[in-house]
Amino acid sequence: MKKIKIGIVGGTGYTGVELLRLLARHPHAVIQVITSRGEAGLPVADMFPSLRGVVDLLFSDPAQVDLTQCDVVFFATPHGVAMQQAPSLVAAGVKVIDLAADFRLQDTQVFEHWYKLAHACPDLLQQAVYGLPELYAQHIVDAQVIGNPGCYPTTVLLGLAPLLEQDWLDLSVPIIADAKSGVSGAGRKAEVATLFAEASDNLRAYGVAGHRHQPEILAQLRQLSGHPEIQLIFVPHLIPMIRGMLTTLHVKLNAQGQAQQLQSVYQARYQASPFVDVMPAGALPDTRSVRGSNQLRIAITPQQDGYVTIVVVQDNLVKGASGQAIQNMNLMFDLPADAGLQVLPLLP
Amino acid sequence: MKKIKIGIVGGTGYTGVELLRLLARHPHAVIQVITSRGEAGLPVADMFPSLRGVVDLLFSDPAQVDLTQCDVVFFATPHGVAMQQAPSLVAAGVKVIDLAADFRLQDTQVFEHWYKLAHACPDLLQQAVYGLPELYAQHIVDAQVIGNPGCYPTTVLLGLAPLLEQDWLDLSVPIIADAKSGVSGAGRKAEVATLFAEASDNLRAYGVAGHRHQPEILAQLRQLSGHPEIQLIFVPHLIPMIRGMLTTLHVKLNAQGQAQQLQSVYQARYQASPFVDVMPAGALPDTRSVRGSNQLRIAITPQQDGYVTIVVVQDNLVKGASGQAIQNMNLMFDLPADAGLQVLPLLP
Amino acid sequence: MKKIKIGIVGGTGYTGVELLRLLARHPHAVIQVITSRGEAGLPVADMFPSLRGVVDLLFSDPAQVDLTQCDVVFFATPHGVAMQQAPSLVAAGVKVIDLAADFRLQDTQVFEHWYKLAHACPDLLQQAVYGLPELYAQHIVDAQVIGNPGCYPTTVLLGLAPLLEQDWLDLSVPIIADAKSGVSGAGRKAEVATLFAEASDNLRAYGVAGHRHQPEILAQLRQLSGHPEIQLIFVPHLIPMIRGMLTTLHVKLNAQGQAQQLQSVYQARYQASPFVDVMPAGALPDTRSVRGSNQLRIAITPQQDGYVTIVVVQDNLVKGASGQAIQNMNLMFDLPADAGLQVLPLLP
């Protein structure tokens, strides 16, 4: 089989190195080019010695490469880059998967409010597909442009989809998403707040009054539920671990929902999804059980009065970012779902 | 001033060593005796080298010491020990502060259900005072026996007291306490689940279907609010840090509550409380800002539809245990509130 | 190709779960049976949820299984177990790879001194091969029994082999091996000293006056150098990280050694070794650059007066244990060197 030719724009962050780790062992893909404005000319393995002997590429100057030779281009860049380059790539028949937010929010006003950028290609945005394969596989298959979901949204949406799709939530109370992320979620940026000596042996909530993933989740909740009035309280926390995300969802079921056997409902909903694992009743997942893998695990615990606690874990850099991007690519190119994603979690 | 003579029963755990650290520098107290069944004869500083040159005591065999020579005895023991020894101590005029659960729950049936122990002295229990100084100082002053609160309950109760006391919560929705604790909360016990290689770089919820602090919190919520029907969903999480506890409270205000300026309400309520700090509007506390100190910090963030997010942080071993016990002792012996508790947080 | 049938004795520790992680994806092997005295009947994935959906085996009662149906049996047991069972397995034509110390030390007196056990099969021990593939591949190919090296010895021996083989060390000064290990090296045993709250944010030397790996290293140094008088000072340290080992070697070269271009010497020596990577001059490896992989990296820094500092890193559970065991298996069964060992390091 002919290998898919891959381009990566902006490969010096954590989602970039994670794409490299997974794609370097992908049986049906070959990385053609990886760009970095700041590091052009540097061997990738000099920056990421974990890839010594495996990845022989140098970072290329983005101004000097022709990405139209690629079959697909991943943008592992800051918000606002992909939307500048996607139109010409798509015009040249190249598929685009953006790991930033440029193609996640269909409402450009919301996008502009939260990201302080005017959208560069609202037409293309309309065709873009939200790349959550367990929900939108049919659309992803034919997509030219994928907005790869944020890490937090992935946990909330997959944790609630079985209930939203069946209209089993009591929407008179808000969904509460008490979310916890490892520090790599903040990216590979030199900042005091995420220094080891600041973030280690420490815990804090942040963005309580407003986080960019809140509107993204809300837009999807509305779409999935068909209820524009659905409410969400989203509180993220920074956890002293490198990778891993755990979201605790507190929701109330409506009468119909309360009549269900949720454990079976969830197991049935995700039976055909290789990357979503519903834990047995009574078992709670820990984040290390998915560390380094594309797996996401869900546990459902009924509470009093129709409330339910749903715990979702994933590796924020894999299922929450680069692994999910490759999962999308596999769908777009009709490859086996788990191609390049068979890597097992690292425990301990 | 004559120094208060102190006994510590069971000094080999984390609350024990924390009592030692704080009491060794207390200006009005002197540790007379510290017992340990397993370590009798061992110098305390051999087990805890941090105390070399400061604490010269040996652990004593509990069977060989006369604790009635003490003015106050702290029990830093497993649940069930203090209730065996408290009656004779109280009869001898010795005050008792139990850091375990023996004197926290007035309902002995609830106690027996959760701790699998028949209560040994229900009469004495009735006189025992729940040792949360910011709420019950007047009773603590005259108490013979203190049930020192659990770490989680301290955060929930101080986080909600200003609202409960004024009856400002909408009790048609449950209080959600999404709580996060450092690993020292599990104690100094040899267990696989809290090994470094298990608990580090990892995150999990636990006890979702039932945790011993749930009934303790609920009993206090009922008392404080005067509403027996008040509901609580309590979900604790284990965080890869040594010390520190952060509880995120999600509550709904009733109409009266929604009319308040909560920031001022909280500041006024805790103005006279040296160990409770209400953060300025918009600022969120991190756990390291209280590490090693008896401080507890609270931040209030209004959400839509009358919901409020309240974040509370403390050091689980200090304000959540040994520091609070000393705060109670200071009240009981008419000492300055901050005697022995002036130690500042260690940051970074 | 027919798959190799594998048995694992004692699969509940960290080397056990690491064998499972790697062998579950090995293209030429299939795990037939895994035993545990304490956990017989339990699904492996209940203990190690990272393997849910991948490993379907239950732990078997060692008394109830016939290991002679296997082609090779790995012992991931405490010291002293393999030597009891190896003779009958070898007699039945089954190859044995012991990850404990039973077959590492040819001198049974030394073994008995350090492990407080009489050796159960000194005859078989004589045929056993020390399983360090980069040094002894020719013997491993035909071995019936492999003593898989200790983690510390692997770093010291591969770090020094190029010098020892050429007799380039000045043996009038001792080799100093200042070694640092992550906490998983202590195993998955319930012990206070390796609790998160004890080992995190902390650092200590241990075993300075004597560590079991000292005689193992020394025996190999003598063999490799041909100099029985060679001296070693070995000081291990416990580092607050899960995995990873870094050994800093301080040695003096003799006149001949000082005349060499060590960087080229090392590169040439390990050119054909896929799992040993000599860093470019001036670059120092970090442990995360090998996390989860079978890679070992070496950096050489010349110092004044003929001294050299050699830094060696590996993942203690992979190249230092289970990965190396599989590397040995691949040699013994004439499989590609990297079969099952292509997993890339997890960074960050």
Place this chain on the structure above:
Amino acid sequence: MKKIKIGIVGGTGYTGVELLRLLARHPHAVIQVITSRGEAGLPVADMFPSLRGVVDLLFSDPAQVDLTQCDVVFFATPHGVAMQQAPSLVAAGVKVIDLAADFRLQDTQVFEHWYKLAHACPDLLQQAVYGLPELYAQHIVDAQVIGNPGCYPTTVLLGLAPLLEQDWLDLSVPIIADAKSGVSGAGRKAEVATLFAEASDNLRAYGVAGHRHQPEILAQLRQLSGHPEIQLIFVPHLIPMIRGMLTTLHVKLNAQGQAQQLQSVYQARYQASPFVDVMPAGALPDTRSVRGSNQLRIAITPQQDGYVTIVVVQDNLVKGASGQAIQNMNLMFDLPADAGLQVLPLLP
């Protein structure tokens, strides 16, 4: 007693906040002013919430304050700042304690080589005293300017002083200092290499080919020993912990040294030093046993052939920086040695 008036220049780093933590509780000192070019006008407690309610100062613009009103000024600044301001302060009768390197190296050529700065006041440098109280108390008492030692040098020099002072080392082999530091040693600077996601669960050596503390240590070793030919191999490592430093010293004794009972020698040498603790024979110190305190602990382990392993631990920010600076101040102002330094280590 009249309180000493203190100025702090550059208070936004870790040594700055550590000075604040300790001085805020110093019974004989009062912080008059703290400057920061970048943060002028900001309340100190906004940057360091651990000091809320304790430190009420704002950061001052250094251009706007008159430091000559202070009795002593601490420089917690980058290298090169103190030497610009010290002359005018000294002329005004203000004592200066520099926590950076400006007054540590008497040889200005060495200073200029390592710090790439011409020395601004070589005359004043000549009068400056190296502020290691256990070695130079007599000079510190009368000093106008103190060069506060580096963290690594403190461990090496106090670990070796008893041997150097008696000329008991065999100088034909170099001193090997294999040193390990927590990440706070790198300071509170936004840098990728010390991000949590980079430095956590990781270990590396650095500066093997040359570190600025090497010439500082060497100069002091020469002075203490009287042997200009003394040799040092210094290899620092970065440990994933916030605070703490452990240096493992590998040295050889000469014949006279080998005749000594080192345990007694060390105990006698440091008997009068309240901040140096010689561990009992056979006991090894961990870094947490000094966390947050000014204590330094030493353990001596004899090896074969006259070699000795000496392990030294300290908190790099306290005895390795700010605590030692206050210890110097206490000497300079004839205060009790432990004034402000009685804070006990935080364990766990």
